[in-house]
Amino acid sequence: MNLFEKKIDEAAALLKSSRFTSAFTGAGISVESGISPFRGEGGLWNKYDPILFDINYFQQYPEKSWVVIKEIFYDDFAIAKPNTAHYILAKMEANNLLNAVITQNIDHLHQDAGSKTVFEFHGNSRQLISMDTGKVY
Incomplete structure (x- = not known):
């Protein structure tokens, strides 16, 4: 087993033994999607x-x-459409290996890929909130 394989095994063991696993994402994850x-x-x-x-x-x-x-x-x-990284995180959540995604992105691609528990640090581009009334559109 080479060093890379060893590190992958260590990461997998950490994920498997974790009680609550979050993924933090930013702009880089959506670049492959054309954003x-x-x-x-x-x-x-x-x-x-x-x-x-x-x-x-x-x-x-x-x-x-x-x-x-x-x-x-x-x-x-x-x-823009979700890319492989978005789908992998959604699959990890579906398989109980990931509890939540916390993202700076406003593109909604995590949800489009199937992630259910997504915390959007900066909101999202699919909702607008009136600065005058607070009404959500």
Whole structure:
């Protein structure tokens, strides 16, 4: 058994003996699905000025902000599909090897892959909440 195989066996033993296992995910997991990360090569901050996502800018220039928000979070996300990593986490949950996914992503791909217990740190792109009324859309 080589070192890599040994490490895989150790990780499997840890998962099997764990009483509560969580997976933490961020932008990297969805890149293979065609969703650009915010930072790094091909990141959204290379294409868009981050000020467009600032709450004060949004309140002052909602029309300009909504054009970009629609393009990124609705047009691009609408065609994205879960990838192998999303499906593996969902399968791990179904097999009681994973209790929850905690994600920074707002793309809903974990749920689309079948994960049931997902905590979305930044919310998601499928719900909008009115800043005036708190109503969820």
